[in-house]
Amino acid sequence: MTATYKRYLSKTMSLPNFEDTVPLMITFAPNWPVRTVVFRVFGTALILSSAAMWVMPGASLSIELAAMKFGSSLFFFLCGLALLMMHHADNQPDAYFDPIRRELRVLQKNNRGRPHTILRRSYETLGSARFLERQVELYDVDGSLLLRLPIQSAEIRQALRMQLSGLVNITS
Template identity: 45%
Template sequence: MDHSRATGSLATAMPLVLSFEANWRLRTVMLRGLGLAMMVSASWLWLFPGSVADPELNLVKVGVSVLFFVLGLVLMTTRDLHNQPEACFDPVRRELRVLRRDAQGQPKTVLRRSYDTIGGARLNDAAVQLFENDGSLLIEVPLGSSAARSQLRDQLSGAVQLFS
């Protein structure tokens, strides 16, 4: 049995799930860095000498310090919400499903389109764009790897018009 034929049939039988998340790790690092900077700046307000005798200024400094510390703490402890939608390309049912998790964490279908109702697709290195029959953009989903792009190209070829 040819290895490439076996992988090709596996690629057409397994659903491909792509996430809409685009660089969320970088966003998390940036938010935590901003939170740390705000917490440090809350303490730095007291390191610089100023008018110590002015009680109104000290009251403002206390308020700003507490605000910066609380906002910094919130930014440091925010977690990624895994409520981002996912696109599932199902080769068995020959359809695209967009799923989003509800409040209980259960996936709910928010869009279901058969491959034969999709006007066309354009696959590039970073994303796949799916178009309506009138040429308008239906959805754009980032591709995680060249393997995902290849698997999706295999699934869609023959079912959806592929644009170059």
């Protein structure tokens, strides 16, 4: 074996030390936080109005009117519930940065609540990473934006930067 081949094997076969690197999981944030607030306000209003229909004083309660009232209150309740659950945190996918396999996985919960991998990319196939104040942007090789993730703390930002350094081109 030549010395060059031994260096190649040591670089490709070596795994990172698990004590130095920690896997990171970052949850996606909704694109429009204002839209989320508006949906929650309207959803709450619809749910409250579905209950308020029955407490409001009415003149006479005939069978036909009661059936219409029940149908509309059920419709308001279900629409309000749908608006409240539209951008719920449980519906958002998670980005999992694995330092051992050196890959990024995006996990989405399926109907049973179990995580399902919807995207798997090796660190070497990422174009670049850009760290901003409160978020990180990952770009594809062609320069298009692949992911934009919120970062909650400076510790997570530093750990992710250390994990990607040397494998992904990091821009400021």
